[in-house]
Amino acid sequence: MSETASAGPGAARGLEVRDLVVRYAATGPAAVDGVSLAVADGVLALLGPSGCGKSSLLRAVAGLEPVAGGDVRWDGASVVEVPVHRRGFGLLFQDGQLFPHRDVGGNVAYGLEGPGDARPSRATRRARVAELLELVGLAGFADRSVATLSGGERQRVALARALAPRPRLLLLDEPLSALDQGLRERLAEDLRAALAATGTAAVLVTHDQDEAAAVADRVAVMSAGRLLQVGTPTELWRSPAGPEVAAFLGFEAVVPRAVLGAGDAATVALAPGALVVASSGAGTTDGRVVRVRARRGRTEVLVSVQGLGVVTAAAPVGWTGSVGSSVPLVVDPDRVVPVGARSATG
Numbered sequence: 001m002s003e004t005a006s007a008g009p010g011a012a013r014g015l016e017v018r019d020l021v022v023r024y025a026a027t028g029p030a031a032v033d034g035v036s037l038a039v040a041d042g043v044l045a046l047l048g049p050s051g052c053g054k055s056s057l058l059r060a061v062a063g064l065e066p067v068a069g070g071d072v073r074w075d076g077a078s079v080v081e082v083p084v085h086r087r088g089f090g091l092l093f094q095d096g097q098l099f100p101h102r103d104v105g106g107n108v109a110y111g112l113e114g115p116g117d118a119r120p121s122r123a124t125r126r127a128r129v130a131e132l133l134e135l136v137g138l139a140g141f142a143d144r145s146v147a148t149l150s151g152g153e154r155q156r157v158a159l160a161r162a163l164a165p166r167p168r169l170l171l172l173d174e175p176l177s178a179l180d181q182g183l184r185e186r187l188a189e190d191l192r193a194a195l196a197a198t199g200t201a202a203v204l205v206t207h208d209q210d211e212a213a214a215v216a217d218r219v220a221v222m223s224a225g226r227l228l229q230v231g232t233p234t235e236l237w238r239s240p241a242g243p244e245v246a247a248f249l250g251f252e253a254v255v256p257r258a259v260l261g262a263g264d265a266a267t268v269a270l271a272p273g274a275l276v277v278a279s280s281g282a283g284t285t286d287g288r289v290v291r292v293r294a295r296r297g298r299t300e301v302l303v304s305v306q307g308l309g310v311v312t313a314a315a316p317v318g319w320t321g322s323v324g325s326s327v328p329l330v331v332d333p334d335r336v337v338p339v340g341a342r343s344a345t346g
């Protein structure tokens with residue numbers, strides 16, 4: 001099912017992308033511009049805004065886009081010349097592209113249908129299909145027509161089909177993007193569990209930082225074809241490498257610490273809730289209320305603060321204040337992090 005030249009002892013294990021370049025035009029900026037990363041096990045999310053090159057990178061790893069420079073290696077050997085279906089990588093896209101003329105079981109079994117001797121017996125296939133459907137939360141669905149499935153169920157079937165041949169790496173391109181928010185959160189958890197239970201290494205393309213954090217062990221933040229930072233979700237949130245990473249993760253302001261009244265020049269980023277509405281007289285700064293909103297039991301107050309712009313302050317549940325009024329604010333130091341303090345790339 002997979003094909004690579006044998007690699008020497010001590011070679012890197014798993015996927016290694018080296019100085020990869022992907023170009024769609026001879027001139028102008030490259031879609032992927034010299035990216036290096038490695039995935040031996042676990043899940044790596046490629047996170048970044050639309051057009052930053054995430055899909056191009058994933059497609060080049062899959063073999064669906066030609067490589068203009070650099071290398072894609074598996075266990076130390078280049079796979080650039082290996083055709084897509086021989087790389088041993090599974091693929092799952094936003095629209096799982098199920099076969100409409102096959103039932104659910106038939107779709108999952110497709111991944112088990114090797115030619116001739118490689119094909120497992122009918123009984124083995126049935127058992128494996130049942131096992132995979134159970135893994136993705138669809139036990140008993142084997143005989144259902146795919147036309148009767150919801151969007152979330154379709155993606156679960158597509159995941160089961162992609163996992164069926166036990167790929168050595170699963171490549172996922174925005175697999176949850178077509179689903180609505182609540183469903184996306186649930187499926188993100190289930191996706192993580194299915195990958196962990198099968199021990200499948202994966203690369204997940206997403207533009208959603210919450211989804212990246214929910215599914216991936218490590219997150220690679222991309223911008224304009226380049227990698228800005230790679231780290232665990234916690235590492236990224238604790239120490240974003242620069243203002244662009246901070247903004248993309250959802251920090252609301254990147255300023256010298258002195259702006260918060262602490263008197264040092266280091267650059268810091270404020271997470272939502274870094275400012276807290278204080279009782280009158282207790283504030284260290286003031287803000288003007290722009291909007292008050294209740295979210296999942298929390299009260300969030302958008303405040304405009306000199307030197308910071310508009311940020312989200314935390315307030316006691318049920319807090320009421322009128323738009324346009326001035327409120328005292330204190331800083332919650334646990335929601336303020338240094339920016340660019342140390343590099344977490346690699």
Ligand SMILES: Nc1ncnc2c1ncn2[C@@H]1O[C@H](COP(=O)(O)OP(=O)(O)OP(=O)(O)O)[C@@H](O)[C@H]1O
Nearest residue numbers: 024031048049050051052053054055056057205207
């Ligand atoms: N087939 C193509 N032909 C020409 N240009 C392309 C092609 N595919 C992508 N691009 C360009 O390459 C750049 C990177 O696109 P890519 O789809 O990899 O980004 P992305 O981060 O995955 O974005 P999105 O989330 O919107 O898909 C963009 O400028 C895009 O317009």
